[in-house]
Amino acid sequence: MAALLEVENLKTYFKVDHGLVKAVDGVSYYINEREIVGLVGESGCGKSVSQLSVMQLIPTPPGRIEAGKIHFEGRDLLQYEAKGPEMRSIRGAKISMVFQEPMTSLNPVLTIGRQLTESLELHLGMEPIKARERAAELLSLVAIPDGANRLDDYPHQFSGGMRQRVMIAMALSCNPRIIIADEPTTALDVTTQAQLLELMKDMVSRFNASLVIVTHNLGVVARYAQRLYVMYAGRIVESGTSKELFGNPRHPYTIALLKCVPRLDEEEGTKLVPIVGMPPNLVNMPGTCAFRPRCPYQVERCHNDPWPELRLIDGQHYVSCYVET
Numbered sequence: 001m002a003a004l005l006e007v008e009n010l011k012t013y014f015k016v017d018h019g020l021v022k023a024v025d026g027v028s029y030y031i032n033e034r035e036i037v038g039l040v041g042e043s044g045c046g047k048s049v050s051q052l053s054v055m056q057l058i059p060t061p062p063g064r065i066e067a068g069k070i071h072f073e074g075r076d077l078l079q080y081e082a083k084g085p086e087m088r089s090i091r092g093a094k095i096s097m098v099f100q101e102p103m104t105s106l107n108p109v110l111t112i113g114r115q116l117t118e119s120l121e122l123h124l125g126m127e128p129i130k131a132r133e134r135a136a137e138l139l140s141l142v143a144i145p146d147g148a149n150r151l152d153d154y155p156h157q158f159s160g161g162m163r164q165r166v167m168i169a170m171a172l173s174c175n176p177r178i179i180i181a182d183e184p185t186t187a188l189d190v191t192t193q194a195q196l197l198e199l200m201k202d203m204v205s206r207f208n209a210s211l212v213i214v215t216h217n218l219g220v221v222a223r224y225a226q227r228l229y230v231m232y233a234g235r236i237v238e239s240g241t242s243k244e245l246f247g248n249p250r251h252p253y254t255i256a257l258l259k260c261v262p263r264l265d266e267e268e269g270t271k272l273v274p275i276v277g278m279p280p281n282l283v284n285m286p287g288t289c290a291f292r293p294r295c296p297y298q299v300e301r302c303h304n305d306p307w308p309e310l311r312l313i314d315g316q317h318y319v320s321c322y323v324e325t
């Protein structure tokens with residue numbers, strides 16, 4: 001069965017004063033229908049840029065999608081102009097995104113109701129009265145109490161968690177095939193985080209959609225995603241089912257990531273180990289494995305050979321590392 005979305009060898013670079021930032025450098029991944037996939041990695045590794053590339057929301061200049069294919073519903077999205085009618089009919093409608101910071105993605109001078117009805121009218125051609133009814137329904141679906149009476153409120157009249165619920169309602173409004181949730185919960189307390197992830201999981205199953213959860217917290221996605229992609233310095237370094245990655249992490253970076261998240265199945269008193277060193281500067285990368293300077297398993301060839309390609313180890317489990325960890 002063909003995947004719902006398949007990204008092939010995506011490269012997105014930014015030209016800045018001090019050089020070329022290879023934010024996404026040859027990333028391939030896929031999402032099946034009704035699947036929940038996690039994209040995990042430290043700050044700055046290219047998670048958001050990879051997802052914004054799919055939506056063609058990269059600021060150009062300084063950014064540019066240099067190469068790749070994005071297969072969706074039998075078409076390559078990169079054949080379309082970012083501002084053209086095809087992308088406009090896909091973005092927000094067939095593929096929608098929940099952004100990290102709701103205050104910057106909600107319009108502060110428009111009521112929540114208007115922000116919800118706008119896309120219903122635009123993409124689904126609903127009459128204003130119908131759209132308003134649907135907007136109220138959507139707010140109830142995401143468990144905003146008394147949704148119908150909150151339509152005329154402005155974003156600042158909602159709490160942070162509620163604003164995220166509104167964003168989820170917006171992302172769902174046009175019955176998308178895929179929702180990309182880019183760190184949707186980082187600014188919230190853990191209880192609210194868990195509630196929102198549960199809500200998203202529920203909603204995508206109800207709407208028969210697929211979900212990409214972007215996060216730096218491997219612990220968060222493990223409960224929700226069927227498959228995971230671990231990203232480092234613009235590349236995928238390990239991928240597989242959540243079970244494969246948790247049960248048998250093989251890339252030294254994944255191993256390190258797992259050591260720095262609390263796990264319920266571990267004995268009390270087990271120490272969390274932070275990853276030593278810093279992620280690399282993505283300008284003028286050396287061409288060898290970018291994790292090598294931080295890697296406790298490194299061997300001779302890691303210094304000389306090019307960054308290893310992903311290789312299949314077992315099942316659906318791929319890793320890009322020369323060392324047998």
Ligand SMILES: Nc1ncnc2c1ncn2[C@@H]1O[C@H](COP(=O)(O)OP(=O)(O)OP(=O)(O)O)[C@@H](O)[C@H]1O
Binds near residue numbers: 047
């Ligand atoms: N508009 C831009 N101009 C220049 N460089 C950019 C731009 N947007 C992103 N980058 C660079 O691309 C790289 C990847 O950034 P990205 O936002 O994808 O990281 P991320 O993995 O989403 O991190 P975080 O977890 O902090 O959200 C970073 O080095 C960043 O500085």
Ligand SMILES: [Mg+2]
Binds near residue numbers: 182
């Ligand atoms: Mg990001």
